[in-house]
Amino acid sequence: GAVVSQHPSWVICKSGTSVKIECRSLDFQATTMFWYRQFPKQSLMLMATSNEGSKATYEQGVEKDKFLINHASLTLSTLTVTSAHPEDSSFYICSARVGGGSQPQHFGDGTRLSIL
Amino acid sequence: AQSVTQLDSQVPVFEEAPVELRCNYSSSVSVYLFWYVQYPNQGLQLLLKYLSGSTLVKGINGFEAEFNKSQTSFHLRKPSVHISDTAEYFCAVIDSGGYQKVTFGIGTKLQVIP
Numbered sequence: 318g319a320v321v322s323q324h325p326s327w328v329i330c331k332s333g334t335s336v337k338i339e340c341r342s343l344d345f346q347a348t349t350m351f352w353y354r355q356f357p358k359q360s361l362m363l364m365a366t367s368n369e370g371s372k373a374t375y376e377q378g379v380e381k382d383k384f385l386i387n388h389a390s391l392t393l394s395t396l397t398v399t400s401a402h403p404e405d406s407s408f409y410i411c412s413a414r415v416g417g418g419s420q421p422q423h424f425g426d427g428t429r430l431s432i433l
Numbered sequence: 434a435q436s437v438t439q440l441d442s443q444v445p446v447f448e449e450a451p452v453e454l455r456c457n458y459s460s461s462v463s464v465y466l467f468w469y470v471q472y473p474n475q476g477l478q479l480l481l482k483y484l485s486g487s488t489l490v491k492g493i494n495g496f497e498a499e500f501n502k503s504q505t506s507f508h509l510r511k512p513s514v515h516i517s518d519t520a521e522y523f524c525a526v527i528d529s530g531g532y533q534k535v536t537f538g539i540g541t542k543l544q545v546i547p
Contacts, residue, residue: 323476351535360523360537361477410476418527419465419484422535424476 320344321413323425331433332403338396338428340411346391347413351422352384355408367394401432435460437526439538446514447546454509454541456524466507467525468498471540477523483507494518519545 320343328336340350349368353361365386367373373386383405385397394413398405408429412422440455458464465484469477481492488500498509507524524538 321476326474358540360539363535366534412476418529418535421467421479421482422477424469424478426476427474429474 319423321411321423321425323411323428325428326426327429327431329431329433330401333400334432336398336401336430338398338409338411338430340394340396340413340425342392342413342423345413345415345423347394348391348416349414350388350394351412351414352386352394352396353410353412355410355427361410364396398430401430403432406430406432435462435464435526435528435534435536437524437536437538439522439524439541441541442539443542443544445544445546448516449513451512452510452514452518452543454522454524454543456507456509456538458505458507458524458526460505460526460528463529465527465529466498466500467527468492468496468507468509469523469525469537470494471521471523473520480509480522514543514545516545516547518543 322341324339352364355361364379365373365375367386367388369388369391375381388394410427412424414422436459438457446452467482468480471477480496481490483490483500491497496511521540523540527535
């Protein structure tokens, strides 16, 4: 149980393109979904936290106009990287959680984004 | 503010030997503690968690961790490692209060040597 599906797993695109990443909780309804960015050999950096039906809360330093997050339902959140540039290349991981912080986050397998 | 320190970036260990991955944290409030494992090109998988109660927590794949409040530590241990345990391990802290923001450590790469 508690499976989170993230799609696509790998995307390569040209600079200036917008890329959408989907995160779905397959067998549970997620109260909260999180988006992380992971640089090579580094830890996860929380980008934003989103609750269904409300605006995402972005971490300091994360451009909300650059990284658009939509959490339309209890099972789906999307991250759109708008007008992507090579510096946006990274590994993006989503997670979903039911309830409060005492509950574990369930992670997707990540999306490797490469901008040429 | 809270922080997590994983003291070892890499830990090489021979197969069937014991291992300890260290994690220390700092926080001004009570916290929940987690260990996650990440295999190459994958997301994170929960190994175990400490919320309250018994300070020795057992998780999946034979791992366990002990919460030590006085030393603000939550070290991960396994008595006998396997090749399949080769992965990146992340310690995470969540404040138990209203905001409940999660903070991850930088990770420890466990390399099991056959």
